[in-house]
Amino acid sequence: GAVVSQHPSRVICKSGTSVKIECRSLDFQATTMFWYRQFPKKSLMLMATSNEGSKATYEQGVEKDKFLINHASLTLSTLTVTSAHPEDSSFYICSAIGTSYEQYFGPGTRLTVT
């Protein structure tokens, strides 16, 4: 149980376009989902906290207009990178919390902006 999926696993997009990443909790209802960004050889940086049915809470320094987060249901959150640029290339990981005191992580999405 407690499986979190992400789609796509890899995406390549052209500079200036937008790309959407989905995060789903497959076998539990996630009241809260988190979006992280991970640079090569670096730790996870929390970007935002997403609560179902309400606006996401962004960490300091994260542009909310660039990284749009929607948590429309208890099993789905999406991250849209708008007007992507090469510096947005990174590994994006989501996680979800159900009723237990534990975050379950998705497998990550590798974004490459050319």
Place this chain on the structure above:
Amino acid sequence: AQSVTQPDIHITVSEGASLELRCNYSYGATPYLFWYVQSPGQGLQLLLKYFSGDTLVQGIKGFEAEFKRSQSSFNLRKPSVHWSDAAEYFCAVGPSGSARQLTFGSGTQLTVLP
């Protein structure tokens, strides 16, 4: 503010040897402590967690960790390393009773020699 320090960026051990990965934390109250493992290009898998009670916790894949409040440490150990243990290991701390707002250490890359 809470913080996590993993002083060893990279550790190399021979297969069958014992392993200890260090983790020190700074937190004002009783922390909730985690160890995660990440294989290349993958998300994070929870190895073990400490919430309360016995300070020596057992996890998956033969790992264990000991919470030492006096030293603000939560070191990860394994008596005999397998080649499949090669991965990146992250220590994380969160507020007591919650898996929200996890703060991750910078990670330790483990290489296992045959």
